Amino acid sequence: MVSRTGPRRSESVRLAVLNAADDLLVEQGFAGTTIEGIATRAGVAKQTIYRWWKSKVDILLDALAEDAREALAWREPAGTPAEDLVTHLHRVAGFFEEPAGQVLRALLGHAQLDKDAAASLRAGFLREQRERDLEGLRGIVRRHTGSDPEEATLVRLADLLLGPLHYRVLVLGEQADTAVLDTSARLVLELAARQDP
Amino acid sequence: MVSRTGPRRSESVRLAVLNAADDLLVEQGFAGTTIEGIATRAGVAKQTIYRWWKSKVDILLDALAEDAREALAWREPAGTPAEDLVTHLHRVAGFFEEPAGQVLRALLGHAQLDKDAAASLRAGFLREQRERDLEGLRGIVRRHTGSDPEEATLVRLADLLLGPLHYRVLVLGEQADTAVLDTSARLVLELAARQDP
Amino acid sequence: MVSRTGPRRSESVRLAVLNAADDLLVEQGFAGTTIEGIATRAGVAKQTIYRWWKSKVDILLDALAEDAREALAWREPAGTPAEDLVTHLHRVAGFFEEPAGQVLRALLGHAQLDKDAAASLRAGFLREQRERDLEGLRGIVRRHTGSDPEEATLVRLADLLLGPLHYRVLVLGEQADTAVLDTSARLVLELAARQDP
Amino acid sequence: MVSRTGPRRSESVRLAVLNAADDLLVEQGFAGTTIEGIATRAGVAKQTIYRWWKSKVDILLDALAEDAREALAWREPAGTPAEDLVTHLHRVAGFFEEPAGQVLRALLGHAQLDKDAAASLRAGFLREQRERDLEGLRGIVRRHTGSDPEEATLVRLADLLLGPLHYRVLVLGEQADTAVLDTSARLVLELAARQDP
DNA sequence: CACTAAACGAGACGGTACGTCTCGTCTTGTG
DNA sequence: CACAAGACGAGACGTACCGTCTCGTTTAGTG
Structure with a gap:
């Protein structure tokens, strides 16, 4: 017999918590975003939060995954590689002004203060985003030069682009x-064309 | 008559607090660096800390000013401009591994979480460091190209260099x-020579 | 529906606090009886104390109610009215030597220093004790003289007896x-018999 | 050589401190009467207070001695012994409503809380006042009965009178x-006449 | 249609650190 | 050298959240 009896995890609770966390972060900042506050704002018991998340950072990581993936995705070609690249960069820059961007900023900030949080962030969101960035940039370079860059070169180009x-x-x-x-x-495009950096 | 009567601020207390804060940050991390802990470790009363600093961030800013200025300074020419520039970059990279670099990392991280802390950091240490960076880079470019770059160009070169x-x-x-x-x-040197970016 | 959900107030915590307060008062005196000390000695968190009591005086009032009512009660007739009256007086005098008597002494003392504490003490314990005293004395007088004294007379007799x-x-x-x-x-018995003062 | 060189204890400082203590006690109560507050209100340095008094209780004892002796003194005969006795009792009752009476009340209250303070109060003011009371009452009894009461009797009469x-x-x-x-x-007068209690 | 069994709200609890207050001592310069 | 000014170590204050732990209530399947 496989399936359990009893109620299942409530999706509405999950969303209420993520939204409350997002809202509090924007309104009260990171320090003002407490589990106690999230619970109150979401109309949820603290125990329910601790049942599903390990910490407030864990909640924010969850909220980030919900919001940021799409916002930081590389889009389909819509112009010259140069145009697409600049457009992407501007989208990334704009993202940091949005609420979800605030969450990323907070998590990046907290990662400087807490090795565990840093590990979680980098093992999850940042690793995936790094892959998306390298893949996206590889596509741009391919369209621009007609061939794929070497992996080491690509990494350096990404740092120059995003740094x-x-x-x-x-x-x-x-x-x-x-x-x-x-x-x-x-x-970045010039260096890619030179095949030199 | 100018001078006050009564005891003066104790320099030994000031140094004990800064050292305790530095030590705790390295040993216990930012969250583990509490005013209470600093006071105990420094053999000082909490009230004495609150008399002179507004918060633990304020203490760390003070500690940073004591330690980081010299470490991140641009040195006198010792080789070609290219050599000197690379040497400086490596020194900056190495700094982040040192205790004082940990302090800077923590403060940069905390600045993402707290607008007041961000303002303090940027109005003080970061503004001064930015000036030192622009001045240092200006000197390198001058030696490399024979002339001074425009201010807007210089700013962009600095972002490309340090980003x-x-x-x-x-x-x-x-x-x-x-x-x-x-x-x-x-x-950066190539772009400076082109006088183009 | 009447009953609340969630955990109930822990009786063991309540008793641990009252005992710790009693003990500290006897060992360390009133000033040495701190909320911090009570919490430590009772193995309880400070917040738990503040959840249920407003101040250390409030705790001592609670402890007094627990201990003093019985000790200061008027007993059933066991001899002549004169014997019973003297016995009661000696019991009251002896009470001030016991730990619970120390608590009453401290609260009476503190009531001279703090109007709020005075009001609490008089609205609670002292009012009830005054009633018990008047009732007890009325019974003695009735047995001694065969009739009830007037209320105003009774009050004056009580003051002469206990003053x-x-x-x-x-x-x-x-x-x-x-x-x-x-x-x-x-x-007091003589005056009661005369029906004069 | 008897007299010292240098400045002597300033009488104006002494009075400023005693007045400040009195005023604060009436306005802020005993807990609100702090050495720090007295110093500020008297325009005096804390150290100066600690030089001459051991504690705030010591200051209040000093203030009491200044004010209460006269107020609680037994006056010269002015009527019948009964009249003089009642008059004296009313004066004592009235005294507790005055500022100086508040000081006595506070010191009596504090004496229940602090053995050292109790010892100081009883070794000084209370012992003297007890002597004055016994002496005064002895005079009244002598005038009333024509002879002196025994010492043990006198003590019991005083307790019955003042209790x-x-x-x-x-x-x-x-x-x-x-x-x-x-x-x-x-x-008290009746018992004295009976020569019995 | 009971009968589980887990999810949930509420919130008590032991802790830790917060930032403030006052204590009593010590230090410094002025009159 | 008394004094005003005030820095200092000490430690309690009352508060805010932490993460854990009962509680009763509600909500699904299961038998």
């Missing part, structure tokens, strides 16, 4: 401007 | 490798 | 001796 | 009314 943007946002705390995004994109 | 490194460390959580640092440095 | 005892203990800080207790008792 | 009053004020927290004071006084 300045993240540096502006995470370290300098400023929105990335068009100039720096355009430069990054142009450079 | 990939910080992206590797803060987002991907890996040490920056020689390949990516060399590429960043080489590219 | 010297409390004056010795609280003001002079000496144990009440047999002579003064006997005199008080004898006088 | 009900103090019981009303300190335990029941009510003002002593005329009826109880008159009864006490009348009884």
Whole structure:
């Protein structure tokens, strides 16, 4: 006999918790986002939260997976490789202004403070996003040069492409401007064409 | 008459607190670095800490100022501009492995979680470091090309130089490798020479 | 539907707190009886104490109610009215030497220092004890004289009976001796018989 | 050589401290009367207070000595012994309503909580006041009966005289009314005349 | 249609750290 | 050298959440 008796996990509870966490993060910041607060706001018992999530970081990771995958996905070709690349970069930059982007920012920030949280984030969302980024960039380069770059080269191109943007946002705390995004994109394509970096 | 009567702020207390905070951050992480713990470790009363610092972040900012300025300074020319630039980048990358670098990492992480902390960090240490970086890079470019870059160009070059490194460390959580640092440095000098980006 | 869901107040916690408070008062005195100390000694969290009591005085009032009612009760007739009256007085005098008597002494003392505490003590324990005293004395007088005294007379008799005892203990800080207790008792019965004061 | 060099204890400081303590006790109660508060209100440094007094109780004892001696003194005969006795009792009852009476009440209350404070109070003010009371009562009895009472008798008479009053004020927290004071006084004189109690 | 059995709300509990308050001591410069 | 000013170590205050643990109630299958 396989199936259990009794009630199943309530999907409405799950969504209420994720939404409450998202809302609190935007309204109260990371420190103000407490399990106690999420429970109250979601109309849920603390025990119910602890039944399904290990910590508030775990909740936010869940919320992020729900929201960020699509927002940071590489889209189908819609113009020249250069245009598509710049468009993607701008989408990423814009993402950091949205609520879901705030969640990512908070998780990246918390990852600097907590090795376990860092491991979870990197083993899950960041690893997948890194794969999506490399795959997306590989497609752009292929369309631009007609051939696939080597893996090591691709990795370095991705760092050059995404590094300045993240540096502006995470370290300098400023929105990335068009100039720096355009430069990054142009450079990456130029280097890819040279087959040199 | 200018000078106050009564005892003055004790410098030994100040140093004991900064050291205790540094030590605890490395040993226990950011969450484990509590005011209570710092006070105990430093052999100091909590009230004394609250008299001089607003929060543990404030303490860490103070500790950072004490330790990081020199470590992240641009040195006098010692080789070709390219050599000096790569050397500097490696020094920055190495800094993140040191205790003081852990403090910076923690503060950058916490800045993603707390707007006030972000403002303090950016109004103080990061603004000064940004100035040092721009000034240092300006000197390198001048020696490399014989003339000063425009300010807007310089800013973009700095983002290209430092972005990939910080992206590797803060987002991907890996040490920056020689390949990516060399590429960043080489590219920046090439762009500076072209006077184009 | 009446009953709440969830866990109920733990009686064992309540008793542990009351006992810890009693013990600390005797061992450390009133100032040394801190909420922190009670919590530690009772093996209880501070928050648990604050959930059920407003202050340490509130705890001591609770402890007093638990212990003092019986000790200060008027007993069934066991001899002549005069004998019973003297016996009761000696029991009251002896009570001040016991731990529970120390609690009452402390609360009476603190009531001189804090109007709120005074109000709590008088609205609760002291009012009830006053009623018990008047009722007990009324019974003695009835047995002695064959009729009930007037209420105003009864009040004055109670003050004459209990005043010297409390004056010795609280003001002079000496144990009440047999002579003064006997005199008080004898006088009160004499006055009651005269139906005069 | 007797006299010291340098400044002497400042009498104005002494009075400022005593007044500040008195005022604070009336305005803020005993707990609100802190050394820190007294120092601020008196415009005096804490150290200066600790130089001359051991604690706030010590200050209040000092203030009491200044104010209460006269108020609780037995006056010269002005009428019949009975009249003088009742008058004195009313003066004592009234004293508890005055600021200086509040100080005595606070010190009596605190004496229930602190053995050291109790010892100081009883070794000083209370012992002297007890002597004044016995002496005063002895004079009244002598005038009333023509002879001196025995010492043991005198003590018991004093307890009967003052006990009900103090019981009303300190335990029941009510003002002593005329009826109880008159009864006490009348009884004491009657017993003295009988030469019996 | 009972009879399980788990999910859920509520919330008591032992803890830990928070930031504040006052204590009594010690230090420094002024009159 | 008394004094004002105030830094300092100490430690209790009352609060906020933590994560764990009962409780009764509700909701599905199972027999």
